[in-house]
Amino acid sequence: MNDKRLIVALDVATMAKARALVDELGDSVTYYKVGMELFYSVGGEIVRFLRNAGKEVFLDLKLHDIPNTVAQGTARLTRLGASILNVHAAGGRTMMRAAAIAVTDAATTLGIAKPKLIAITILTSMDREEWTHMHPGSDIAGQVQLLARMAQEAGLDGVVASPQEAGKIRAVCGQDFLIVTPGIRPQGAALNDQSRTATPEFALSQGADYIVVGRPITKADNPREAAEQILQEMRRSQ
Numbered sequence: 001m002n003d004k005r006l007i008v009a010l011d012v013a014t015m016a017k018a019r020a021l022v023d024e025l026g027d028s029v030t031y032y033k034v035g036m037e038l039f040y041s042v043g044g045e046i047v048r049f050l051r052n053a054g055k056e057v058f059l060d061l062k063l064h065d066i067p068n069t070v071a072q073g074t075a076r077l078t079r080l081g082a083s084i085l086n087v088h089a090a091g092g093r094t095m096m097r098a099a100a101i102a103v104t105d106a107a108t109t110l111g112i113a114k115p116k117l118i119a120i121t122i123l124t125s126m127d128r129e130e131w132t133h134m135h136p137g138s139d140i141a142g143q144v145q146l147l148a149r150m151a152q153e154a155g156l157d158g159v160v161a162s163p164q165e166a167g168k169i170r171a172v173c174g175q176d177f178l179i180v181t182p183g184i185r186p187q188g189a190a191l192n193d194q195s196r197t198a199t200p201e202f203a204l205s206q207g208a209d210y211i212v213v214g215r216p217i218t219k220a221d222n223p224r225e226a227a228e229q230i231l232q233e234m235r236r237s238q
């Protein structure tokens, strides 16, 4: 069984560990997310390895800097052949617009398919107490909707958000806008450092296009079995 809507977060520190997990998950998983830990350890080699293994890649490096720096960075990353790249929406509309143009131009010059460019809204680890401390009088869901609309207006293809806000994003951004939801926890799973979580079934019911699952699979005693259980839950929710 396999479902491209499941993206497994490959949060390990070495190529050997990454290879072992990809091997173990086999054909049950076709989409992997590569984040800072693995990319800063091994660089572009991991993207080439996954692509050669027939996998799709979400390169989750969350760029956040001035427009020119982010544009140049996303242009360089485009060459690696990932299907999804991302930046922080908090970098602003001008920064997101610059990144969107840079990705399109780089893909055109290289003659490759343009990766989707999506924006981080508010990290799923952020809880309401911490948010209110930082932004008195503002509510998370309203801010997520605002950031998602900004990303859409800047020409991005979608956002990363908590499954708890997916429905609200759909309501303001419509159907033709990608919603990728980390913070996924099957019933009874440890939350770890996540706060605004939900089950795979709930995320999909709220309009998420993709769910991102890391530790509930990668730290399980039997990662393949954990992935298969999530895939079964996804199938039930169709």
Ligand SMILES: O=c1ccn([C@@H]2O[C@H](COP(=O)(O)O)[C@@H](O)[C@H]2O)c(=O)[nH]1
Residues within 6 Å of the ligand: 009, 011, 035, 120, 122, 123, 124, 125, 160, 161, 162, 182, 183, 184, 192, 194, 212, 213, 214, 215, 216
């Ligand atoms: O808001 C965000 C944005 C990105 N992430 C990333 O997703 C995975 C989640 O891993 P779990 O082990 O399932 O918690 C991780 O790589 C984060 O960097 C996120 O969690 N929230």
